[in-house]
Amino acid sequence: MTDAMTADKQTAFVGVRGTIRCHEPMANHTSWKVGGPARYFFEPCNRQDLSTFLKGLDPTVPVLWLGLGSNLLVRDGGFDGAVIAAHRGLREIRDLGEGRFAVDAGVSCARFSRFAAKHGWSGGEFLAGVPGTMGGALAMNAGAFGSETWTLVEEVELVDRAGSFENRPAGSFAVSYRQVDIPPAHWFTAGVFRLSQGRGDEGANVRSLLEKRSETQPIRQSSAGSVFRNPPNDYAARLIEISGLKGLRIGGAQVSMQHANFIVNDRQACAKDIETLIEKVQTAVADHTGIRLEPEVRFVGEHQ
Ligand SMILES: Cc1cc2nc3c(=O)[nH]c(=O)nc-3n(C[C@H](O)[C@H](O)[C@H](O)COP(=O)(O)OP(=O)(O)OC[C@H]3O[C@@H](n4cnc5c(N)ncnc54)[C@H](O)[C@@H]3O)c2cc1C
Known part of the structure; x- marks a missing residue:
């Protein structure tokens, strides 16, 4: 537990053995590399520890379970709750x-x-x-x-x-x-x-699927994979491309030139840049094709 925690909060987390950090920047934990601070960022060391944490947590504090943050847009104002990150503690x-x-x-x-x-x-x-x-x-x-x-x-x-x-x-x-x-x-x-x-x-199949990805997706840039769900019988990437949106940029975020359903953070974007670009793509695709794309990525947290 960190020194940053106030005495009453420490009382609530009595017996917790994992790490709890306060005001942890979520940009360090998302593949888009954006996101403001989490009130608590908890890494349990095992199941028992996870249970102890949840039992001690004030029931009014919202919880966000974090995997590797590869499908998550955490807004710039951060998450006013407890983030649980279990990739170090639950790994068998x-x-x-x-x-x-x-x-x-x-x-x-x-x-x-x-x-x-x-x-x-x-x-x-x-x-x-x-x-x-x-x-x-x-x-x-x-x-x-x-x-x-x-x-x-x-x-x-x-x-x-x-x-x-x-x-x-x-x-x-x-x-x-x-x-x-x-x-x-x-x-x-x-x-x-x-x-x-x-x-x-x-093993050869795994290698060949990874090669296919690197040919078609901007895997070396910060992204969250496909931003939008594919609509029935179509592909979001195709609709974005025919709407002329490849390369569209807001601030540090850009619709990927390689795969139109990816938005990359290539110039220190903030979450607001990405969210605004998502909304802009949605509107432009709806105007051009009549189809409203729905995000696959999850949005959490507060605007700044
Ligand atoms: C380059 C790239 C390529 C990608 N390719 C694919 C692809 O081919 N196919 C695909 O489906 N996705 C793809 N994705 C998106 C992403 O990797 C997947 O959605 C992945 O399953 C998210 O896992 P995560 O652990 O990062 O979850 P996170 O992004 O951390 O969380 C995603 C959501 O799941 C919830 N969640 C996470 N863990 C749990 C849990 N244990 N219990 C309950 N809720 C939980 C979170 O609260 C959040 O709402 C890609 C992303 C990137 C960056």
Whole structure:
């Protein structure tokens, strides 16, 4: 716990062993590299610690679960609540046998994908290029190259606002394209994923999917991947491109020249630049095509 915490706040977090920082700049924790401060930024060291923190947290303080911040626009005014970042504390992969793996929410998608491929299991290759955590992949039903996270899920473990854990089968969730209905104030702490027996070419498949990405996406620039959901039977990138918006810039944010559904922060953008550009693209695409694009990225926090 840091010195910056006031005495009454320390009382509330009695027994917490992980790190709690106050006024932590969220720009350090999002792939867009923007975002104002979080009131508390908590990194639990394990499940018990997470539970202790949640039990001690004032129930009126909002909670934001953070994966690797790769689908998140945190506004410049920051998040007046507690951010929980579990990628250091919940990071185990357990092999349950016969292609079943229990994977903690903080494990990166890339690590799980490579681990599975290395051990000859197939089905997780598409996750190699998703730059988030497995918890984030569960929350977003992350997908790529025709595959989606929830087709692999058997069951999940969740924690609630009171710090209690429970397991639920995959079938108890309504899941669709980049959308999962999670009960309010519940977060994924782990999932059991079932893969299929591989044919020995999983490592090569991972490499080839990563190559495809680097040819088509600006992966070396700060972004949050696809900004908009693809509308039914179409592609957001195509609609943005035919609306003449590639290269459109506001401040330090630009519609990528390489992939029109990406917005890159290439000149020290603030969150306001990115959000304004998102709104501008939405309006221009609607005017040009009649289709209103809906964001895939999540917005949190306060305007400055
Ligand atoms: C270069 C690039 C390429 C990308 N390519 C893809 C792609 O191919 N396919 C794709 O689907 N996405 C892609 N993305 C977007 C992003 O990586 C995914 O949405 C990813 O699943 C987000 O994971 P995260 O851990 O970073 O979540 P975050 O961005 O930290 O969080 C996203 C949302 O999920 C919630 N959340 C996170 N973890 C949990 C949890 N454990 N329990 C409950 N809620 C949680 C957060 O509160 C937030 O609302 C890409 C992003 C980038 C930057």
